[in-house]
Amino acid sequence: MATTTTHAPAPLLHTIVLDWYREHARDLPWRASDASPWAVMVSEFMLQQTPVKRVLPAYQAWLERWPTPASLAEDAPGEAVRMWGRLGYPRRALRLHAAASAIVERHGGEVPTEHAELLALPGVGEYTAAAVASFAFRQRHAVLDTNVRRVFARAVTGEEYPAQATTAAERRTAVELLPDHPEVAAQWAVGVMELGALVCTARSPECGGCPLRAHCAWDRAGRPPYQGPARRGQSYEGTDRQVRGKLLAVLREAHGEVPQHRLDAVWPEPVQRSRALDGLIIDGLVEPVAPGVYRLPQ
DNA sequence: AAGTCGTGGCC
């Protein structure tokens, strides 16, 4: 099947994005030339669904305490959960700790360089494996995060937002547009992401400052609003997630064992409270030490 | 494959 190319020649797009990135890229610590692969991996875990601004201080503190996978693996998983603080989705802390252990066990303490090996680590999915391989090891991979998907949806497909789940067509676009040379591909990947983060944003894109405007299908079509199915929201008030958050906050700040009554105090409804606590235990975020006594996992 | 999983900031 022949590939239909409706966008500008790829090499032109590459030049535009690389030039724009060189001029406008944020100075983020995990992009520094001396950032280790481990540092890049830590940043990617933290950036899964958490904004850059909130990640920055946590990232610095984390790497000061655990500058290598081995140093984290030697500590208790509960310490990782505590250091995670209020970044949200604390299972990521547990998975990062498990990934560090796997790196020690399977890779001699060095972050693996192969995409497949990265993908096999706990908490590392398609995106994170590609991101670490690209950003830390300067390899050629299609890096499809929410920013890149949005830029492609607009510039290539002419739609305001991508579909809920990543489609095969999106992967084809990403691969088709990937520069041949690995180092150029790595710069392209981070450049498109940055463009999505700073200019081609979800709510109020600044098309006036977009280097791709002349080549953007969505802009050419008059920037029609999103037509697809309603994107499901993330309700939070009154959910188990909220209760879990409150319970875990108590355990994080306790530095030791916590009696039942202190957990009971955070949520009045006993059935939901109990269900939330059970969920935390099942997830390994909380450890029961005796009847009615809990702590972070050791 | 649609749901679940935290937290905070923005308009």
Added chain:
DNA sequence: TGGCCAAGACT
């Protein structure tokens, strides 16, 4: 105000 969104992974 409250819904929407933020470098996803997992089941």
